[in-house]
Amino acid sequence: MMDPKEMSNFIQSLTPVDVQKAYFGQPRKCMCGCSGTYSVNAVTGVDETYADNVNPAEVTRILRMIQAHEADAHVDDGYIVYADIGPASRKKAYCVYLDESRRVRDPKPVYANTESE
Ligand SMILES: [Zn+2]
Numbered sequence: 001m002m003d004p005k006e007m008s009n010f011i012q013s014l015t016p017v018d019v020q021k022a023y024f025g026q027p028r029k030c031m032c033g034c035s036g037t038y039s040v041n042a043v044t045g046v047d048e049t050y051a052d053n054v055n056p057a058e059v060t061r062i063l064r065m066i067q068a069h070e071a072d073a074h075v076d077d078g079y080i081v082y083a084d085i086g087p088a089s090r091k092k093a094y095c096v097y098l099d100e101s102r103r104v105r106d107p108k109p110v111y112a113n114t115e116s117e
Helices: 004-013 056-068
Strands: 019-025 036-039 073-076 080-085 092-098
Touching: 004 056, 004 073, 019 056, 036 056, 056 080, 056 092
Parallel strands: none
Antiparallel strands: 019 036, 019 092, 073 080, 080 092
């Protein structure tokens, strides 16, 4: 399990190419795409699910927002980095799903700051 310093180092080490897909939308709502938007750097392989969602600038924006608010971020399942960011009444969900190569070994959820919110 990562301590807060390791968590910070991990989040700050991420680059846009580490991101398989990124999500921006309404917090604590369905994440199928009905309450937000997925973005990808490119469509790779045979999976064309996100062919209409190629937006590298948005992927970078979402990652940089999470990095700028790392205290609000947590890591789920070793590869989903999630943060609700913004003023209390207008928070937005920012999430990046990392490439397999950046998956953290310990799959337990880790929280940078359990006192947030
Ligand atoms: Zn939905």
